[in-house]
Amino acid sequence: MPELTAGQSINKALSLILEKNQTAFLAGEDIGIYGGAFGVTEGLLEEFGSERIKDTPISEDVIAGLAVGASMTGSRPIVEMQFSDFIVNAMDPIVNQAAKLHFMYGGAVNVPIVVRAASGAGTGAAAQHSQSLESWFCHVPGLKVVTPSNAQNAYDLLLSSYVDTNPVIFMEHKLIYKVKENVTLNPIPKDSSYLGKASIAQEGTDLTVVSYSNMVNVVKEAVSMDELQNYSIEIVDLQTVSPIDFETIKNSLIKTKKLLVCQEAPSNSSVGTTVVSKVVESDLFNVLEIAPKLVSGLHSPMPSAKHLESTVIPQKEDILNAIQDML
Amino acid sequence: MTLTLDKQLELHRMMMLIRLFEEALEEMFSRGLLHGTMHLSIGQEASAAGACLALDKEDLITSTHRGHGHCLGKGADPFKMFAELLGREDGYCRGRGGSMHIADLSNGNLGANGIVAGSLTISVGAALSFQMQKKDNIVLCFFGDGAVNEGSFHEALNLASLWDLPVLFLCENNQYGMSMASDKAVAGESIASRGNSYGIESIQIDGNDVEAVFESVTSFKNEILTTNRPKFIEAVTYRYRGHSKSDRNLYRTSDEIEYWKEEKDPIKRYIGKLIESGVTEAKLKEIDEGVKELIRNSVKKALDSPMSPVTNLEEDSYA
Numbered sequence A: 001m002p003e004l005t006a007g008q009s010i011n012k013a014l015s016l017i018l019e020k021n022q023t024a025f026l027a028g029e030d031i032g033i034y035g036g037a038f039g040v041t042e043g044l045l046e047e048f049g050s051e052r053i054k055d056t057p058i059s060e061d062v063i064a065g066l067a068v069g070a071s072m073t074g075s076r077p078i079v080e081m082q083f084s085d086f087i088v089n090a091m092d093p094i095v096n097q098a099a100k101l102h103f104m105y106g107g108a109v110n111v112p113i114v115v116r117a118a119s120g121a122g123t124g125a126a127a128q129h130s131q132s133l134e135s136w137f138c139h140v141p142g143l144k145v146v147t148p149s150n151a152q153n154a155y156d157l158l159l160s161s162y163v164d165t166n167p168v169i170f171m172e173h174k175l176i177y178k179v180k181e182n183v184t185l186n187p188i189p190k191d192s193s194y195l196g197k198a199s200i201a202q203e204g205t206d207l208t209v210v211s212y213s214n215m216v217n218v219v220k221e222a223v224s225m226d227e228l229q230n231y232s233i234e235i236v237d238l239q240t241v242s243p244i245d246f247e248t249i250k251n252s253l254i255k256t257k258k259l260l261v262c263q264e265a266p267s268n269s270s271v272g273t274t275v276v277s278k279v280v281e282s283d284l285f286n287v288l289e290i291a292p293k294l295v296s297g298l299h300s301p302m303p304s305a306k307h308l309e310s311t312v313i314p315q316k317e318d319i320l321n322a323i324q325d326m327l
Numbered sequence B: 001m002t003l004t005l006d007k008q009l010e011l012h013r014m015m016m017l018i019r020l021f022e023e024a025l026e027e028m029f030s031r032g033l034l035h036g037t038m039h040l041s042i043g044q045e046a047s048a049a050g051a052c053l054a055l056d057k058e059d060l061i062t063s064t065h066r067g068h069g070h071c072l073g074k075g076a077d078p079f080k081m082f083a084e085l086l087g088r089e090d091g092y093c094r095g096r097g098g099s100m101h102i103a104d105l106s107n108g109n110l111g112a113n114g115i116v117a118g119s120l121t122i123s124v125g126a127a128l129s130f131q132m133q134k135k136d137n138i139v140l141c142f143f144g145d146g147a148v149n150e151g152s153f154h155e156a157l158n159l160a161s162l163w164d165l166p167v168l169f170l171c172e173n174n175q176y177g178m179s180m181a182s183d184k185a186v187a188g189e190s191i192a193s194r195g196n197s198y199g200i201e202s203i204q205i206d207g208n209d210v211e212a213v214f215e216s217v218t219s220f221k222n223e224i225l226t227t228n229r230p231k232f233i234e235a236v237t238y239r240y241r242g243h244s245k246s247d248r249n250l251y252r253t254s255d256e257i258e259y260w261k262e263e264k265d266p267i268k269r270y271i272g273k274l275i276e277s278g279v280t281e282a283k284l285k286e287i288d289e290g291v292k293e294l295i296r297n298s299v300k301k302a303l304d305s306p307m308s309p310v311t312n313l314e315e316d317s318y319a
């Protein structure tokens, strides 16, 4: 079992897909000789050649658009947006085209594309290179939105995103590129049923923390702090944020009766508010012992200075405080 | 056009200031004083210095992720720039912007931009203001060769031409957009020819010849103000350092980098020219020492200045 960062495990998944499927190809900025801005596509150009590892000009609109057109005609594109902030330059092909064509054309076409992008803050990259925009895409029917939290689920989720017949936005938090863990290199699955499934990152009975992407790792750190050693806390890693796995959340809440949601993104119209609203709209409302709580990033662009950046992103101490308030 | 000796020395001084400013940043970065990454313009000083010194204070610029030189050229205080990169209250953006996002409105710099081609459409709007307010100023829009393949580049040029806007598009073609060589990324004859295709008079110049940059910006500025037509300059140059701090330079040869450093360096070439025209080495040394001292003092002052206080950032997000 190799020890890999999420960047390296995604690289293995891409390599496996390209090896098994001749119609698969990659396109994006600096994905060839540079190996991707974060090294995720390193070595793939040498392995598969420039026919299938396509370095593009700086043109996000056409990168996403070519994926749509290629996928409608028998190819299987996986495209990279470098920093997820640049997806805004590709919103038309993703939101108005990819997301809608299957429905709009009465099922006549499928748009099986994967749009990969490095998201999130914590690297000092400032306001235009640090955002967590995943909830924008959750708002669009027809798209699936996937947010791995570690090297293993990044690997498995990427394979499933590829197998899925819908457009998938695949958000890779930059900080998971830095953490190594043992990864089981599973084969390409037969279907994409792993998408839309949350995982229980830690079992517990006193309180449920729902989170996704790198914030799951911050939650784990918070929960392992001395102050909480006498409590049993369950952590639900959503893995896919559209669609959300409410079944897993429900089963957890029936057990713990307390809900805390933690995310890096600001709370307005976010994944976290969706989780809370769905829970309180349902029968679970009666199961909850106290009002649910949401810990989110500040409603502020990301500042560049380190000491300001860390006030915008929830820290483990913020999560600890929220948990202590609720217990 | 013959330049006065004063102007020539000013051009030299500005290139030195930009070079030494960025070398100081490199040093601070390697000492772990800076958070994040940065994009250095070492090797490209002539286009920033030559273009900015051809403008008046009231003329505006829009800048890029590689914008330290543009900012200094337009008159920024290096202390406030260092302070910005160090997250200090005295920084141009109070530590909120950092290397990639310095704006200095007091000197007519509408801001550096982390989005490739992000400033092109903004420059069009600023030029529209000048036109509507009947001001005799221009907007100089800096962008890289990588920006010309974004849709917004084309939308900006088209509209500036249609509406006769006072904007001077200045492409700093350093021949690479990150790892992508511009000749592999740009279809058609040249970058300058793209300006022509929108009916905008466009020229390609040696962007490492500081006087050539100064002169073409000066004459294009005059023409923009008399003819009300936008103009376009492609300044060919070269970046010595990696794209950002994480670049391993796999996409080009060290011979190529060495060639540009040895044969085409804008500062070296200009020193040669000045000496040939009779400027003494002592005079240049005096200027360089002045710049070095300015940098030293600015770094020290920035390191001594207070960290930006943690304010209510949610409130700060709105005007």
Ligand SMILES: Cc1ncc(C[n+]2csc(CCOP(=O)(O)OP(=O)(O)O)c2C)c(N)n1
Binding pocket: A029, A058, A060, A082, A086, A089, B039, B065, B066, B114, B115, B116, B117, B143, B144, B145, B146, B147, B174, B176, B177, B178, B243
């Ligand atoms: C819209 C967008 N796409 C991609 C990037 C990532 N990126 C930053 S700079 C850069 C290269 C830009 O090349 P160029 O315009 O030639 O400027 P240079 O870096 O050479 O000065 C890239 C790909 C970005 N910042 N914004």
Ligand SMILES: [Mg+2]
Binding pocket: B144, B145, B146, B172, B173, B174, B175, B176, B177, B178
């Ligand atoms: Mg360039």
